[in-house]
Amino acid sequence: MDLEIADGEFVVVMGTSGSGKTTLLNLIGGLDRATAGRLQVLGMDLAGLSEARLAQLRMVSIGFVFQEFNLLPELTLQENVALPLEGAGVARAQARRRADEALSRVGLTGLGPRFPDEVSGGQQQRAAIARAVVGERRLLLADEPTGALDSATGAQVMSTLRELCDSGVTAIVSTHNPANAEHADRVVRMQDGRIVETTAGGSRASGTDDAELRDAGARG
Ligand SMILES: Nc1ncnc2c1ncn2[C@@H]1O[C@H](COP(=O)(O)OP(=O)(O)O)[C@@H](O)[C@H]1O
Numbered sequence: 044m045d046l047e048i049a050d051g052e053f054v055v056v057m058g059t060s061g062s063g064k065t066t067l068l069n070l071i072g073g074l075d076r077a078t079a080g081r082l083q084v085l086g087m088d089l090a091g092l093s094e095a096r097l098a099q100l101r102m103v104s105i106g107f108v109f110q111e112f113n114l115l116p117e118l119t120l121q122e123n124v125a126l127p128l129e130g131a132g133v134a135r136a137q138a139r140r141r142a143d144e145a146l147s148r149v150g151l152t153g154l155g156p157r158f159p160d161e162v163s164g165g166q167q168q169r170a171a172i173a174r175a176v177v178g179e180r181r182l183l184l185a186d187e188p189t190g191a192l193d194s195a196t197g198a199q200v201m202s203t204l205r206e207l208c209d210s211g212v213t214a215i216v217s218t219h220n221p222a223n224a225e226h227a228d229r230v231v232r233m234q235d236g237r238i239v240e241t242t243a244g245g246s247r248a249s250g251t252d253d254a255e256l257r258d259a260g261a262r263g
């Protein structure tokens with residue numbers, strides 16, 4: 044495949060089971076290494092990075108979100124979200140303050156002291172998203188983040204991702220659900236490890252792109 048994703052873009056990757064969505068996300072996130080080809084992430088050639096440097100990149104710059112939320116049950120939401128910062132050496136008090144900021148960005152203001160089993164599935168997933176973007180992290184990779192949620196809750200999670208992209212985060216999100224394309228800038232359809240189609244997502248196809256807004260403004 045040949046794929047270039049811009050800063051701040053929201054890309055949805057669609058495809059049936061086995062089409063290669065997870066493999067693609069794991070390659071971009073440095074969890075797997077490509078055996079061929081060239082892969083640049085955040086300006087860095089991943090093949091040239093040591094394991095230690097890759098681990099550091101994941102800790103500092105890339106956030107992962109999975110289908111099953113993957114929060115640590117014995118930690119509060121705030122502690123879960125603060126973990127990557129503490130792992131990167133940020134002092135605990137500051138890490139927790141920034142965790143609260145990240146929780147607010149995903150609509151969970153005030154829920155920091157709760158434990159994962161004290162909030163809904165949608166709230167757990169939004170906490171996982173807060174953990175993925177806490178601090179300076181601006182590349183978010185989400186592998187079927189709505190797969191364990193009902194469709195209304197899944198749509199809320201996708202809206203949260205959309206808002207984060209509008210504030211500068213880049214998101215690459217795999218999904219089975221065609222409704223999730225509505226929130227994307229671009230939809231990449233995969234089959235057997237290849238891209239078979241690339242289309243504008245709902246947020247681009249809705250007829251309110253920047254040029255049209257400008258034209259509307261010019262017309263008064
Ligand atoms: N660790 C692995 N080793 C070998 N083949 C794998 C591995 N992981 C996935 N695959 C294969 O790669 C293909 C793509 O899988 P995957 O990326 O998990 O697809 P998707 O996430 O779209 O369901 C499938 O044929 C799968 O069986």
Ligand SMILES: [Mg+2]
Nearest residue numbers: 064065066186
């Ligand atoms: Mg998968």
